[in-house]
Amino acid sequence: MNKKHTNEPNYTKLVMPRQLVLxxxxxxxxxxxxxxxxxxxxxxxxDYRELQHLYSLSFLHH
Structure with missing residues (x-):
């Protein structure tokens, strides 16, 4: 069985009785x-810049 090698950090944390993986x-x-x-x-x-601009303006008018 080939194991996939990654350079991602291991976020696995064992806290009894559960395992958290992020x-x-x-x-x-x-x-x-x-x-x-x-x-x-x-x-x-x-490109979401125009949409973000319009969204931010809507908060100013409320």
């Missing part, structure tokens, strides 16, 4: 061919 990587549960992966890639490329 961060949770839900991506490993999603198939590589799932449409949500394409959607994620497209959304990552969008």
């Amino acid at each position: 961060p949770l990587d839900y991506g490993m549960l999603i198939k590589e061919t799932a449409p949500v992966r394409l959607l994620d890639a497209v959304l990552e490329e969008l």
